[in-house]
Amino acid sequence: MLKGKKILMTGGAGFIGSTLVSKLVMNNEILIYDNFSRDSISTKNIKSGNLKIIRGDILDVDFLNKQVNQFKPQVVIHLAAVAGIDTVIKNPVETLDVNITGTFNLMKALEPCSKRLERVLDFSTSEVLGAYAYKSTELDATNFAPVGEARWTYSISKVAGEHILHSYFKTFGYPIVIIRPFNIYGPGQVGEGAIHQFIKNAVLNKDIEIHGDGDQIRSWCYIDDMVNGIMLCLTKRKAVGQIFNIGNPKGTITISSLAEKIVSLTGTKAKIKYIPKNYVDVELRIPSIDKATSMLGYKPKVDLNEGIMRSYKWYKTQLQK
Structure with a gap:
């Protein structure tokens, strides 16, 4: 510290x-x-x-x-x-x-x-x-x-x-x-991140928009x-x-499956909607954290389900103010 x-x-x-x-x-x-x-x-x-x-x-x-x-x-x-x-x-x-x-x-x-x-x-x-x-x-x-x-x-x-x-x-x-x-991702995130936008829309019961077919793969930390x-x-x-x-390599999931997980975990009335993707994208992004683990002792602890629910509760509190 x-x-x-x-x-x-x-x-x-x-x-x-x-x-x-x-x-x-x-x-x-x-x-x-x-x-x-x-x-x-x-x-x-x-x-x-x-x-x-x-x-x-x-x-x-x-x-x-x-x-x-x-x-x-x-x-x-x-x-x-x-x-x-x-x-x-x-x-x-x-x-x-x-x-x-x-x-x-x-x-x-x-x-x-x-x-x-x-x-x-x-x-x-x-x-x-x-x-x-x-x-x-x-x-x-x-x-x-x-x-x-x-x-x-x-x-x-x-x-x-x-x-x-x-x-x-x-x-x-x-x-x-x-x-x-x-x-x-997590409480307090601002900007354009997918998980941030998906959770906000889940709170508001608005369409969760996926650009392209949703098969892009990400590891969420x-x-x-x-x-x-x-x-x-x-x-x-x-x-x-x-x-x-x-x-966090254990937080790996497709964008489509991420949206489905958020809908399932939160019980939102939001619908998943696929829209055209008009930009080039990163299709696959999974890290090796072996160096950080061996040299620093880094070890992620929060799994994706828990992180999504912590974020959902925070955004719900903020958006209902």
């Missing part, structure tokens, strides 16, 4: 970041730097003198430098990014700019306080492994997908981010760790297991300089 640290979190108002803040804020001083393109932290009702929130953009170099230099972090968690299929497809230039230039901006901003740094944790994506990732390890080749498909600007930008972090590790000794999350993986990456010395897949 981290205690007495100064923690900078870019993109900390989002789903994963705000959940992590809830866990860390009691014993650490936290600065969230976020443009609030997504806001999950408002649902957390965090009231602590240890938390400061700055509304700022990762592309605003001068303002970013000012905040970093004033705060002088010991731990940095870099979550700021453009993400989500629909958002990425509509905004490929912004995706590349924020995810690549923004990452460079942050690494440069940290240079004056680099000797203080104890950990720099970067969030990449499982999409770097391409459209077909079956029990993929951290050593598998990252995928440079066909040019012209806006969907892949996200994965390409995240591969670039991984190279940037490793370059700063090798050149300047930044104590970096890179996480590749595999389909994280509950947010508490993700946070556990993050904490191990932040506290284990052997994590420095490494990349880790964080996910």
